[in-house]
């Protein structure tokens with residue numbers, strides 16, 4: 001057991017904001033909470049919450065003390081002790097996911113108890129308490145993550161792509177975990193031996209000390225951690241949103257806050273492409289920028305606060321020939337809904353180069369705006385790609401950089417680029433075209449430092465000290481799973497006025513009115529964000545579209 005700093009028993013805190021993490025409620029606030037639940041007497045030693053319990057209740061301690069413990073086999077680590085006026089809980093209080101800790105009375109106590117639904121009703125109706133509780137829940141989860149207080153252990157290696165994938169999945173889902181590195185941790189071999197795992201089977205995830213997963217898929221991890229088990233997958237929802245990037249999360253926040261019964265499906269983790277951006281500088285209201293992970297984390301909690309169910313599962317099919325519509329999941333489960341918002345985004349085509357994702361936002365960029373151009377002013381940069389977006393980027397970057405190296409796999413630009421852009425590139429002395437050329441390796445520390453490229457015709461490989469690569473090789477929309485349900489244009493979903501009479505008659509548009517803004521060729525099915533044809537590929541526009549779609553969802557539900 002650990003007795004730590006900040007004059008508070010329990011784990012040391014990384015944050016100095018102790019009064020925000022463990023606020024003391026006033027008598028007036030406590031009586032407002034009491035109105036939502038009931039008062040309970042608890043014996044000393046009585047367990048209020050067991051580690052692994054689902055949809056745990058929320059407790060306010062009015063007298064006595066409740067300790068929060070992380071059990072690990074026969075050992076217990078004290079996380080904190082809640083005294084009178086304090087309350088239990090962290091973010092899984094909102095999601096209904098399994099408890100990471102045990103809560104036990106260490107003195108005879110009186111507590112106010114609220115079940116999961118009563119807790120949600122409280123944060124949705126009492127703005128002052130919502131502020132206090134949400135902030136404490138989020139800050140407590142941050143502390144749990146930094147202390148590695150979870151019920152899973154990841155055994156992996158810094159050299160394994162599977163380990164990186166799992167770390168990213170856990171991190172972006174805000175899941176605390178302990179990590180043991182095969183190369184650095186001497187205890188690892190003992191652990192592997194006790195579970196009869198050979199070193200070749202890593203990464204290995206040990207879930208709740210019992211289940212051993214060898215190089216699990218994201219879906220297997222989500223299932224093992226019980227991410228989805230408290231969510232009812234059978235009843236007909238008002239709205240299913242597919243994709244939890246900025247557009248899907250915005251639709252969820254607006255939909256749920258306006259009283260709709262909303263479910264979000266997400267293959268991997270909330271945030272989408274934006275979640276991989278180290279700093280978004282052009283999103284309104286964040287003058288010093290915000291990391292994509294922070295923005296996504298906040299939106300995720302906000303959507304859950306309003307009662308959105310978020311299922312970590314891949315949608316594999318839309319069954320659209322009858323109503324209600326049905327979304328089929330990779331598990332085979334089928335979820336019915338009256339309306340659908342497709343927010344599955346797009347995936348930038350990435351050259352097959354190791355380490356590329358490691359430097360995203362730190363030397364590797366998928367857009368060339370003013371913000372990126374400022375990062376590389378006066379330096380040499382690389383633009384990969386031979387299409388119009390690559391041409392525009394090269395011309396734009398040439399204004400502020402020392403030299404732009406354009407790398408194209410083909411013989412030149414003529415086939416893939418508009419004539420006017422080719423002329424401008426030819427006229428700009430600082431743009432150098434490298435035909436038949438591909439990047440084969442990139443290296444660096446926290447930031448990209450070196451790039452090696454290879455000429456497929458001469459067989460020559462060169463290394464250059466270049467810190468910025470602009471990958472402008474296009475994006476593929478995530479629409480293959482829609483299988484003919486809605487009209488597409490080059491894979492992107494057509495909506496509203498972009499749908500021609502031919503599109504509508506081919507789709508058998510069955511009603512008198514024309515499609516609403518953002519509505520696809522299927523009534524009541526909307527598309528928002530990067531997956532939509534003609535969309536502006538930006539966080540703000542994705543958020544805007546997700547929010548706007550909800551007003552049309554209401555109209556369809558009233559039809």
Ligand SMILES: Cc1cc2nc3c(=O)[nH]c(=O)nc-3n(C[C@H](O)[C@H](O)[C@H](O)COP(=O)(O)OP(=O)(O)OC[C@H]3O[C@@H](n4cnc5c(N)ncnc54)[C@H](O)[C@@H]3O)c2cc1C
Pocket residue numbers: 242243244245246247248265266267268269270271272273274275276277278279280281282283313314315316343344345346347348360361365366367478481528529530531536537538539540542
């Ligand atoms: C590295 C990087 C940096 C960026 N920086 C900026 C920036 O600074 N400013 C800016 O304005 N824009 C930036 N962008 C662009 C911006 O992130 C996107 O325009 C925005 O994220 C689009 O949001 P979206 O919700 O439409 O789609 P996405 O963000 O692509 O999200 C789609 C989500 O759907 C999920 N999904 C896909 N298929 C399925 C399925 N079948 N079932 C369930 N879920 C599914 C995906 O896992 C993903 O989470 C950046 C993009 C990248 C890649």
